Amino acid sequence: MIETRYLTKVYRDLVALDKLSLTIDQGDIYGFIGPNGAGKTTTIRILATLLRPTSGQAFVCGYSVNGQAKHIRRKIGYVPDEFGVYEDMTVNEYLEFFASLYEIIGKDRKRVIRDVLELTDLSYKQTAEVDSLSRGMRQRLALARVLIHDPDVLLLDEPASGLDPRARIEIRELLKELRNMGKTILISSHILSELSELCNKVGIIERGKLLFTGSVEEILAKVRSNDVALVQVREAPEQAAAALLEHDLITRAEVLADREGWIEVELAKGADDVSFVTRLLIERSFSVLSIREQEIDLEEAFMQVTKGQVA
Amino acid sequence: MIGVPIFVRELVAHARRPRTYVFQSVFLALLVLVLIPLWPPSGQQRSGAEIAETGGLIFEFGGYLQVILLALLAPATTANAITLEKDKKTLDVLLLSDAGPFAIVWGKFLSRLFNLAFLLFLTVPLLFALLTLGGVSAKAILVQFSILLAFAVFGAGLGVLLSTILAKTSSVLMIGYGILAAILGGPALLQQMGLYSVPPGQFSLGAAYASPLYDMIYLFRTSSFVATESFPLNWWVAPLWCLGGGLLCVFTSGILLPYATSIDRVLNMRRVLERFDSMTEKTLSVFRRSAPAGAERPPVGTGNPIYWKETSVNTIGRFRYWWRANLALLALMALSYLAFKPMLGKIEFHKVTVAILGGLIMLLITVIAATTVSSEREDSSLLLLATTPVECPTYVKGKVLGILRNTAFLIALPFLHVVIFTAVGVIHPASFFLLLFAIPAAAATAVIQAIFVSLLFPTTLRAIMAAIMILVLESALPLICCLPSFNLPMSCYFFVEPVGGLGQAFAATSQGNYLVAMGLAVVFSALTQIGFSVVIYSLISSGFDRYIGRAA
Numbered sequence: 086m087i088e089t090r091y092l093t094k095v096y097r098d099l100v101a102l103d104k105l106s107l108t109i110d111q112g113d114i115y116g117f118i119g120p121n122g123a124g125k126t127t128t129i130r131i132l133a134t135l136l137r138p139t140s141g142q143a144f145v146c147g148y149s150v151n152g153q154a155k156h157i158r159r160k161i162g163y164v165p166d167e168f169g170v171y172e173d174m175t176v177n178e179y180l181e182f183f184a185s186l187y188e189i190i191g192k193d194r195k196r197v198i199r200d201v202l203e204l205t206d207l208s209y210k211q212t213a214e215v216d217s218l219s220r221g222m223r224q225r226l227a228l229a230r231v232l233i234h235d236p237d238v239l240l241l242d243e244p245a246s247g248l249d250p251r252a253r254i255e256i257r258e259l260l261k262e263l264r265n266m267g268k269t270i271l272i273s274s275h276i277l278s279e280l281s282e283l284c285n286k287v288g289i290i291e292r293g294k295l296l297f298t299g300s301v302e303e304i305l306a307k308v309r310s311n312d313v314a315l316v317q318v319r320e321a322p323e324q325a326a327a328a329l330l331e332h333d334l335i336t337r338a339e340v341l342a343d344r345e346g347w348i349e350v351e352l353a354k355g356a357d358d359v360s361f362v363t364r365l366l367i368e369r370s371f372s373v374l375s376i377r378e379q380e381i382d383l384e385e386a387f388m389q390v391t392k393g394q395v396a
Numbered sequence: 397m398i399g400v401p402i403f404v405r406e407l408v409a410h411a412r413r414p415r416t417y418v419f420q421s422v423f424l425a426l427l428v429l430v431l432i433p434l435w436p437p438s439g440q441q442r443s444g445a446e447i448a449e450t451g452g453l454i455f456e457f458g459g460y461l462q463v464i465l466l467a468l469l470a471p472a473t474t475a476n477a478i479t480l481e482k483d484k485k486t487l488d489v490l491l492l493s494d495a496g497p498f499a500i501v502w503g504k505f506l507s508r509l510f511n512l513a514f515l516l517f518l519t520v521p522l523l524f525a526l527l528t529l530g531g532v533s534a535k536a537i538l539v540q541f542s543i544l545l546a547f548a549v550f551g552a553g554l555g556v557l558l559s560t561i562l563a564k565t566s567s568v569l570m571i572g573y574g575i576l577a578a579i580l581g582g583p584a585l586l587q588q589m590g591l592y593s594v595p596p597g598q599f600s601l602g603a604a605y606a607s608p609l610y611d612m613i614y615l616f617r618t619s620s621f622v623a624t625e626s627f628p629l630n631w632w633v634a635p636l637w638c639l640g641g642g643l644l645c646v647f648t649s650g651i652l653l654p655y656a657t658s659i660d661r662v663l664n665m666r667r668v669l670e671r672f673d674s675m676t677e678k679t680l681s682v683f684r685r686s687a688p689a690g691a692e693r694p695p696v697g698t699g700n701p702i703y704w705k706e707t708s709v710n711t712i713g714r715f716r717y718w719w720r721a722n723l724a725l726l727a728l729m730a731l732s733y734l735a736f737k738p739m740l741g742k743i744e745f746h747k748v749t750v751a752i753l754g755g756l757i758m759l760l761i762t763v764i765a766a767t768t769v770s771s772e773r774e775d776s777s778l779l780l781l782a783t784t785p786v787e788c789p790t791y792v793k794g795k796v797l798g799i800l801r802n803t804a805f806l807i808a809l810p811f812l813h814v815v816i817f818t819a820v821g822v823i824h825p826a827s828f829f830l831l832l833f834a835i836p837a838a839a840a841t842a843v844i845q846a847i848f849v850s851l852l853f854p855t856t857l858r859a860i861m862a863a864i865m866i867l868v869l870e871s872a873l874p875l876i877c878c879l880p881s882f883n884l885p886m887s888c889y890f891f892v893e894p895v896g897g898l899g900q901a902f903a904a905t906s907q908g909n910y911l912v913a914m915g916l917a918v919v920f921s922a923l924t925q926i927g928f929s930v931v932i933y934s935l936i937s938s939g940f941d942r943y944i945g946r947a948a
Binding site: 131133134135136137150151154155158159161163165167168169171173174178181182183184185186187188190191230 | 695696697698701704705709710714775776777778779780781782783784785786941945946947
């Protein structure tokens with residue numbers, strides 16, 4: 086559905102994108118992660134036919150952004166990171182206006198507008214002026230707008246940016262519905278916890294270079310080579326940590342200074358699971374109050390993969 | 397010192413922009429281009445007195461030209477001083493700082509005035525070169541410079557005040573230009589319309605006091621001050637009030653700045669129209685049995701969506717406002733007839749009236765068209781349009797027709813005026829047909845060229861400035877070739893002729909049929925404008941995707 090090959094964009098002496106190659110299949114929800122200035126918006130803008138790449142290729146629905154932009158525009162829906170406001174237009178007029186730009190006329194237009202308003206839960210706001218809507222509602226309206234012509238691909242640039250928790254959850258639920266409808270979605274966001282729940286694939290970009298692309302499970306597996314357990318002992322955590330380190334299958338045991346009695350334990354490959362640590366401590370007469378496996382999330386994976394550099 | 401940090405910040409930011417130097421170069425180039433033809437040729441034998449006279453002439457016309465250029469530049473330099481802060485939501489941050497409102501407005505005013513003054517200083521070497529020709533004294537240069545500087549202070553101060561109380565940069569420019577044009581040209585118009593008369597050979601002191609332009613004419617024409625350094629009485633009145641007025645404007649801005657957002661909300665055009673709308677609605681309801689039915693605006697339908705947006709959503713285009721605003725224009729016109737009743741029989745009054753209407757048409761259309769794309773770019777709605785399949789013909793056609801429809805009544809006003817006074821036997825019927833070729837062609841060309849400018853320039857302010865500059869340059873075309881309608885006010889003035897006297901004065905000094913010559917000129921001019929519009933459209937079409945910010 087979306088493919089880029091050695092995609093490069095240079096602004097004077099700034100390399101915004103450096104030979105970026107990625108593939109997004111039909112039905113994928115691809116989370117595009119990177120620090121500010123990493124090249125996410127540039128990539129999305131190239132795919133949305135708003136920017137021309139300096140070199141390399143990009144294809145959307147089989148059409149090249151170099152020379153077949155007109156075909157792509159009918160296949161995509163683009164939500165920029167800033168909402169374009171039309172003062173003095175109602176929600177219904179706003180959608181009608183964009184429907185007419187896509188040459189959707191007559192009964193079709195009415196039906197489509199009714200459907201997208203229902204989907205985005207904005208039916209009750211159709212006579213409200215666009216500039217009177219809250220930020221969350223505007224984002225929902227932006228999604229309604231891009232769905233009007235039933236695009237195959239949605240390009241969403243920071244759709245949850247600046248939203249309050251409730252509005253963020255609403256947008257997330259809406260995106261899940263779109264995923265169920267079979268849309269291919271490329272979404273850039275800073276809210277990584279939400280991406281991990283929503284996306285089946287992620288790409289991590291920094292200084293214009295794609296550092297990682299693959300499924301969420303793959304990235305988690307990549308950054309976590311060994312299991313890590315968090316264990317709480319009743320007393321003498323320092324001795325307990327020292328006792329654990331004596332075992333060959335424990336590669337690291339550190340007492341957490343900010344949490345009383347807690348030790349972070351890294352298990353070498355070959356250890357069964359974290360219950361192994363419990364057994365070991367009980368054998369050495371330490372009282373174990375609690376133990377759990379430390380889960381690694383997308384945020385942590387992102388921090389490990391990137392170096393905090395921007396282009 | 398008051399406003400120093402803001403002054404320094406603005407000055408440094410201004411100095412870093414390459415366009416500052418481009419602008420200064422263009423300003424100087426314009427002056428040189430206009431004045432060089434007056435320079436005495438080196439090959440000819442001329443007396444010292446003749447050369448000195450030429451020097452004086454260059455100096456005089458240089459002064460007039462600089463006043464006009466300042467009238468264009470001063471409001472433009474300050475128009476976005478506060479509106480930009482309001483747009484970027486940084487005004488509150490500035491007001492919460494230790495700077496205070498007076499420091500903010502003085503800082504902004506002084507930095508912009510500095511740039512205007514710098515432009516004037518750039519001309520000093522040019523003026524001093526005139527000393528070599530004789531006929532101009534250093535003292536005369538100083539007097540002229542003080543008038544120009546005072547006018548710059550007024551223009552910049554007025555811009556800052558309007559920028560404080562209005563929300564949109566385009567409104568600041570429109571009103572600013574209106575006020576400056578009234579100050580500079582008002583005395584001439586009033587005199588031309590016969591509202592006051594000056595005995596032959598004498599000069600109206602009131603005009604010299606009111607207008608810096610007339611003050612200069614007063615200096616140059618009523619005395620030989622350039623050569624003899626004898627200054628006419630009270631030449632300093634105009635610069636003094638300009639200076640005081642400018643500073644007062646800035647001071648008032650300082651007082652109003654904390655309430656700027658509330659004031660611009662009250663003065664918001666849409667709200668004003670809404671109030672006007674509800675007022676007329678109440679008045680009309682007295683005569684109506686029931687409230688008017690139907691939607692507030694027509695549905696999008698199957699036509700051109702861009703045209704629909706221009707004529708239904710934009711404040712000026714909304715039908716309810718549109719026809720009521722036009723009704724108000726009509727009422728104003730009728731009232732003006734009552735006010736100027738004694739003048740209605742004089743052809744000079746009608747010539748000037750139609751010329752003013754022609755000027756208004758060009759200015760309003762140019763400003764509306766110049767903001768049409770750049771404002772979409774500023775509010776990011778152009779970005780959304782760029783991702784849709786909308787193509788150049790739909791977009792440009794929708795914009796051009798929409799703007800012409802919104803201003804249709806204003807365009808029709810000169811015709812209405814001419815028809816009325818042709819019917820009562822004051823204006824020659826041929827005037828209508830001459831205007832018929834001149835006005836629509838000029839209006840359509842103005843729209844399409846301003847849309848092109850709007851597509852090229854990233855901000856509303858720059859787009860308006862560039863479009864008006866082009867308009868000013870075009871208005872010189874009739875002086876160098878036979879293209880009358882490129883200067884619509886001038887052609888309107890000449891095309892309105894009295895019954896039984898069409899071109900008598902001209903015919904007396906030339907051979908041939910004046911009416912035929914005039915007719916051919918206006919048809920040729922209209923055809924040229926159509927050709928010019930086609931060229932501009934092809935330029936828009938060839939780079940449309942790039943201009944609206946998308947890949948081809």
